Amino acid sequence: MNYSDFIDTKRHKIGDYGFQPSYFPDFAFDFQRHIIEKAVNKGRMAIFADTGLGKTLMQIAIANNVVLHTNKRVIILTPLAVAFQFLLEAEKMGIDDIEYSKDGKHTKKIVICNYERLHYFDSADFECVILDESSILKNFDGKIKTQVTAFVRKIPYRFLSTATPSPNDYIELGTSSEALGYMGYMDMLGRFFKNNQNSSDTKNIGEKFYLKPHAEKDFFSWVNQWSIMVRKPSDIGFSDERYQLPPLTIDTHVVKNQSLVAVDGQIHMFTPMAKTMSEIRHEQKMTEAERCEKAVALAAGKTSVYWCNTNKESSILKHADREAVEIIGSQSIEQKEETLIAFSRGEIKRVITKAKITGMGLNWQHCAHTVFFPTFSYEQYYQAMRRFWRFGQKNPVHVDMVISDGQTRVIDALKQKTQKADQLYTNLTTAVNTTWDERGKEFSQQTIKPKF
Numbered sequence: 001m002n003y004s005d006f007i008d009t010k011r012h013k014i015g016d017y018g019f020q021p022s023y024f025p026d027f028a029f030d031f032q033r034h035i036i037e038k039a040v041n042k043g044r045m046a047i048f049a050d051t052g053l054g055k056t057l058m059q060i061a062i063a064n065n066v067v068l069h070t071n072k073r074v075i076i077l078t079p080l081a082v083a084f085q086f087l088l089e090a091e092k093m094g095i096d097d098i099e100y101s102k103d104g105k106h107t108k109k110i111v112i113c114n115y116e117r118l119h120y121f122d123s124a125d126f127e128c129v130i131l132d133e134s135s136i137l138k139n140f141d142g143k144i145k146t147q148v149t150a151f152v153r154k155i156p157y158r159f160l161s162t163a164t165p166s167p168n169d170y171i172e173l174g175t176s177s178e179a180l181g182y183m184g185y186m187d188m189l190g191r192f193f194k195n196n197q198n199s200s201d202t203k204n205i206g207e208k209f210y211l212k213p214h215a216e217k218d219f220f221s222w223v224n225q226w227s228i229m230v231r232k233p234s235d236i237g238f239s240d241e242r243y244q245l246p247p248l249t250i251d252t253h254v255v256k257n258q259s260l261v262a263v264d265g266q267i268h269m270f271t272p273m274a275k276t277m278s279e280i281r282h283e284q285k286m287t288e289a290e291r292c293e294k295a296v297a298l299a300a301g302k303t304s305v306y307w308c309n310t311n312k313e314s315s316i317l318k319h320a321d322r323e324a325v326e327i328i329g330s331q332s333i334e335q336k337e338e339t340l341i342a343f344s345r346g347e348i349k350r351v352i353t354k355a356k357i358t359g360m361g362l363n364w365q366h367c368a369h370t371v372f373f374p375t376f377s378y379e380q381y382y383q384a385m386r387r388f389w390r391f392g393q394k395n396p397v398h399v400d401m402v403i404s405d406g407q408t409r410v411i412d413a414l415k416q417k418t419q420k421a422d423q424l425y426t427n428l429t430t431a432v433n434t435t436w437d438e439r440g441k442e443f444s445q446q447t448i449k450p451k452f
Helices: 003-009 030-042 055-070 083-093 115-120 134-139 142-153 170-180 185-192 213-225 277-286 288-299 311-320 333-344 378-385 408-430
Strands: 044-049 073-078 098-100 110-114 126-132 157-162 193-195 209-211 227-230 248-255 304-308 324-326 350-354 369-372 397-404
Touching (some): 030 055, 044 055, 044 170, 055 110, 055 126, 055 157, 073 083, 073 115, 083 098, 083 110, 115 142, 126 142, 134 157, 134 170, 142 170, 157 170, 170 185, 185 213, 209 213, 248 288, 277 288, 277 397, 288 369, 304 311, 304 378, 311 324, 311 350, 324 333, 369 378, 378 408, 397 408
Parallel strands (some): 044 157, 044 227, 073 110, 073 126, 126 157, 248 397, 304 350, 304 369
Antiparallel strands (some): 193 209
16 A cells, blocks of 8 residues: 555545435335435434434334344434333334343344443444434543443444534534544544634634634535434425424523622622623522422423422422422432333323433423523523424423523523524535535645755
8 A cells, every 4th residue: 555545544535334225114204214215325324303303213214224234233322211212113113123221131133222321232243323312422421421432433334313413512513423433523623613712703702613614615515414404304305294393482480589699708789690600500509499489380280390400409399399200310220210201101290300311312292391490501401392392292382491580691692502503403404415525635846855
């Protein structure tokens, strides 16, 4: 191998690693069949499809195609309590060669397990890996994240699936590309982004990196080479007739912070506006009882979910609402799953949880009300809300957000991030039919060597 050929092996190539699919569910919609066919042909692909568009069905269909083509096993990684939804969907599809494993033992071709239990499995046993709600990886500690990344890299067929790839942070798309075996995270930064540290730029204030204006078109074209982005079927040329979301009402309730003690211990005449993260946390701590009292009053007599941020808030809510069942991080995986499944079946009326624990993948169309304690995280807000407000929901959805009078900047930030998320989807769906080629510079001039 000469040097030019060696360098060519290091080039980031976006090719097709898949095959022509042979299986489609009989009841799959036209846009779902299109996504299944595109993904299987690609072999390594991210499916960024919004909640309620049938990602579970599509992932099972992709897995079954790999089994039929290779006669080897497929592993599907899911968040907590989501595995049973896959089993129910597979039953509807008439696929029985599927199982949920909690201990690494498996006898079927399609194996489902939780991210937290991946250490029981060996990547050598599988020909394909599917990551359901792949953006959840950021919520895990370094050990689990590293374990998942290393596991995925060893498997030929790879698929990622989530509703929120990076609604307010384009940088996260680099981790998805790297997991699929395409351009690495650091290479993506160098090609499409500029470091914003120590910069006087006011347009991208607060962002460590920002997308180079002249590289925007190429960036979104590049993302579309290894992913498909869809909020509704019409984004990829199909009818929205059967996909209409129910009415959504979002009300913000502001409680008074009676404490005039600021985060630095100084006493103020009026409640100051919380601006920094430490001030926000102080504001939350000073109004825990008032916000929880308001939340319980709003959820009274309803099937609902409380989304809180701290164990103290969870404890106050549990004490005030005796019918509610609490989910906290210290519980075992089995305890959390048992509670979540019971709520999904309607056996529990209200649940107290945190978005970073249970905000991904669960289908709760039986519930049309929630109370949310917002933070600066758009993804937690969006994912929590979309557990209820999704295609398939029969009733109008009501979201009650409870904040203190010093937290109004949080609501402003969420509105800005919502606009940014809409822009991301618009850019990606606009670029869906464009192509991107890696262009290198050709040096044709003669090399001038030094005299010595």
